[in-house]
Amino acid sequence: MPKIRALPNVPYRVAVAAHAVPLITLPSGLWRLALAAGLPVAEDSVPDWGQGVYVVMLSVVSEALALLTLGLVRSWGEVVPAWVPVLGGRRVRPAAAVTAALAGAAGLIAVLGWAVYASAAGLGEGSIGSPAQNALLLVCYLPLIAWPPLLVYVAVAYHRRRSALVPVRV
Numbered sequence: 001m002p003k004i005r006a007l008p009n010v011p012y013r014v015a016v017a018a019h020a021v022p023l024i025t026l027p028s029g030l031w032r033l034a035l036a037a038g039l040p041v042a043e044d045s046v047p048d049w050g051q052g053v054y055v056v057m058l059s060v061v062s063e064a065l066a067l068l069t070l071g072l073v074r075s076w077g078e079v080v081p082a083w084v085p086v087l088g089g090r091r092v093r094p095a096a097a098v099t100a101a102l103a104g105a106a107g108l109i110a111v112l113g114w115a116v117y118a119s120a121a122g123l124g125e126g127s128i129g130s131p132a133q134n135a136l137l138l139v140c141y142l143p144l145i146a147w148p149p150l151l152v153y154v155a156v157a158y159h160r161r162r163s164a165l166v167p168v169r170v
């Protein structure tokens with residue numbers, strides 16, 4: 001099996017799931033960056049500078065949030081790194097990390113649910129361009145469906161590992 005960086009007491013499947021999250025968010029972020037750069041990924045590119053900044057920032061924030069999943073399998077998810085002002089060196093409260101992760105998963109489910117509803121109800125433009133452009137959009141965005149369940153899986157494993165009440169069996 002390939003080496004995946006995680007704490008020694010993290011089951012391999014959990015570490016793989018945590019590392020998969022930033023990878024599944026990457027295609028949609030790259031699609032948005034291509035859109036902001038004016039590449040022909042959609043019929044209309046980003047019309048103005050402000051929307052371009054928004055699209056780029058959305059990509060950066062999405063990837064940063066996805067990378068936080070790694071904290072649930074690495075040491076910085078148990079002890080705040082020393083370089084962090086005020087909190088550096090303090091233990092991460094498991095309830096705080098799990099609550100944040102599960103709230104994030106709930107938010108993702110809400111956003112994905114709205115996207116499915118809006119698409120089914122015809123609340124948008126529908127097609128964004130040619131069949132090839134639409135296929136590219138789907139290929140880049142469909143992996144995001146896996147983000148919430150992977151995040152829940154890793155968060156529950158983190159809770160079990162950090163809790164003295166439940167033995168680790170994932």
